[in-house]
Amino acid sequence: MNKKRNILKDPYLIIFLLFFIYPFVPYIGKYKALGSELLIWSIFALSFNLVLGYAGLPSFGHGAFYGVGTYATALTIMHFYSKDVIIPLVVAAFFGGLFTFLYGYLIKRKRGIYFALLTIAFTQILYVIGFRWDEVTGGETGITSLKIGTFLGISLKDPLYFYYFIFLLFVFALIIIRRIANSPVGKVLLALKQDEKRAQYLGFNTEKYVWYIFTVSGIFAGLAGGMYCLLHSSAFADTLHWTKSGDVVMATLLGGGLVNFYGPIVGSLIFITAREFLSAFWDNWMLLYGLSFIIIILFIPTGLLGIVEKIREKKHIDSINNGNNNSTMNGKSRPTKILTKEER
Amino acid sequence: MDLLRTENLTKKFGELVAVNNVSFSIKEKGVLSIIGPNGAGKTTFFNLLTGFYIPTSGKIYLRDEDITGIPPFDIVHKKLSRSFQIASYFPDFTIFENIQIGVLNRLGYGFSFFSDANHLTDVNEETEKYMEMLGLKDQKDMKAKFLSHGDKKILDIAMSLTLNPEILLLDEPTSGVSGTERTKVIEFISKLAKDIKVVIVEHDMDIVFSISDRIAVLTQGSILADGTVEEVRKNKDVQRAYLGEEEEEKKVGRDKDAVSG
Numbered sequence: 001m002n003k004k005r006n007i008l009k010d011p012y013l014i015i016f017l018l019f020f021i022y023p024f025v026p027y028i029g030k031y032k033a034l035g036s037e038l039l040i041w042s043i044f045a046l047s048f049n050l051v052l053g054y055a056g057l058p059s060f061g062h063g064a065f066y067g068v069g070t071y072a073t074a075l076t077i078m079h080f081y082s083k084d085v086i087i088p089l090v091v092a093a094f095f096g097g098l099f100t101f102l103y104g105y106l107i108k109r110k111r112g113i114y115f116a117l118l119t120i121a122f123t124q125i126l127y128v129i130g131f132r133w134d135e136v137t138g139g140e141t142g143i144t145s146l147k148i149g150t151f152l153g154i155s156l157k158d159p160l161y162f163y164y165f166i167f168l169l170f171v172f173a174l175i176i177i178r179r180i181a182n183s184p185v186g187k188v189l190l191a192l193k194q195d196e197k198r199a200q201y202l203g204f205n206t207e208k209y210v211w212y213i214f215t216v217s218g219i220f221a222g223l224a225g226g227m228y229c230l231l232h233s234s235a236f237a238d239t240l241h242w243t244k245s246g247d248v249v250m251a252t253l254l255g256g257g258l259v260n261f262y263g264p265i266v267g268s269l270i271f272i273t274a275r276e277f278l279s280a281f282w283d284n285w286m287l288l289y290g291l292s293f294i295i296i297i298l299f300i301p302t303g304l305l306g307i308v309e310k311i312r313e314k315k316h317i318d319s320i321n322n323g324n325n326n327s328t329m330n331g332k333s334r335p336t337k338i339l340t341k342e343e344r
Numbered sequence: 345m346d347l348l349r350t351e352n353l354t355k356k357f358g359e360l361v362a363v364n365n366v367s368f369s370i371k372e373k374g375v376l377s378i379i380g381p382n383g384a385g386k387t388t389f390f391n392l393l394t395g396f397y398i399p400t401s402g403k404i405y406l407r408d409e410d411i412t413g414i415p416p417f418d419i420v421h422k423k424l425s426r427s428f429q430i431a432s433y434f435p436d437f438t439i440f441e442n443i444q445i446g447v448l449n450r451l452g453y454g455f456s457f458f459s460d461a462n463h464l465t466d467v468n469e470e471t472e473k474y475m476e477m478l479g480l481k482d483q484k485d486m487k488a489k490f491l492s493h494g495d496k497k498i499l500d501i502a503m504s505l506t507l508n509p510e511i512l513l514l515d516e517p518t519s520g521v522s523g524t525e526r527t528k529v530i531e532f533i534s535k536l537a538k539d540i541k542v543v544i545v546e547h548d549m550d551i552v553f554s555i556s557d558r559i560a561v562l563t564q565g566s567i568l569a570d571g572t573v574e575e576v577r578k579n580k581d582v583q584r585a586y587l588g589e590e591e592e593e594k595k596v597g598r599d600k601d602a603v604s605g
Contacts, residue, residue: 184453184461191445194434201394201432202446203420203507204454212455313487320486 045264047220056193061123063245069225074235096222104214130237142236256305353402364565374557425509435489446506494525
């Protein structure tokens, strides 16, 4: 009972299992590239949500660091090293982190709309560089037909192998990001999101935390970008355009990243499936997606997993009410106590 | 040695002089009340002492260490802490988490990236102690936003205690709290004052006169009077400027608007 509840509350094992069997699921399993893309997007959205959902900072140009990752991997493969895929990915993560580290230093004091605009402006600057600097980025055509290396000697040409390689990285990234989210640092972020001044008066240098998490987020965004480059064997300036950053914001909000760690995965799932399947039927699928986004956010501002949170809160309030009734009777407050210990 | 001392402390907001040349010292233990009409500069004074504002001129010494210009998050580690006029806490955290977060910091887990925040035995044990002190052990897993107003005020104060302060500044700890809850808050504060120095800004004269060991009167950014309860009560300037006629003292004290007017 206890264990079962924990698995549902923190269902990363279920998520691993589902993605593990995905290639063998009838009908959809054959779209392995789609599965890979979903995993990549999930990593990107999870990393983004450390900044949005945990620290409460609207980093609306987060695609910048994803884009930096794609170019970092592409350029590494093209110019320096193409034998194994790990090094190009490490380079991507490094540059994602370096960019957020440097830019984060400049904007760690900014909050709200200013933070949002400064991140959007940054991704637009990178977009223009990517789009115009023909000699390095390939400009409009981007960098294409990259030769994808092996992973520890295993060829990734087979989409199934490639999918499991991406899956492995997803497991690695999710475990680390989850670990950070549940760590004291994650707690401090949630605290500063609620009341930054209070957090400072509890001795936390909040700007430093903002800077750190922005950097960590950049590392994983860069990694995801690098993976995207491997998936498509190419890098385009498109990934740097601010509308691409908008996609991850929408997906994360839709899934419920503001209140739930797994919201970004749910959001990515909806976004990627909507894009792939709706677009097959109708070119203007974005219209439907946009509409459903509006409807969901209007009625459940915290996103889809916000429903789960709402139910939890309702249970919570009920238990408080019961608790209050019981406490006058003195003895009966015990059952609540045991129950809550289980939860912890 | 003074616990806390200011020298010619001044804070200007443009033309407005909120705190004017205040030299003041706070000694060990007991309750010091700072009273004065609204806009007298009491909250600004607190904000200066805790590093939220940087003074226009003057110095602040904490146990003879110059702390002028040091940010709040460093000052609180020097055992000077505060609570807020509007109860300040993390509404979506449980009561337990609200306390736990400060304890995490004191026990050195502030920058721990990889440990599981909810499974640190020493932090949990320490946090439990506060739950007991607060008398909220049975409600510790309740979200703080569901607390009563008085309990929110107490939670705010308790959060400030998690860094083991020697001086605690309380900005209107009973504002907006009524009746029995008010008594509860006052009892909580007077218990604290046995171990640490408590400085409060308070409008309710009944409370001020009953719990203070010393009272300082602030008007227009300057100290008008400073002394024991009796001294301040008898001070002619204070009576004229602030308390009104002696007979009316209590009545005025109860009516916050009359005081601030």
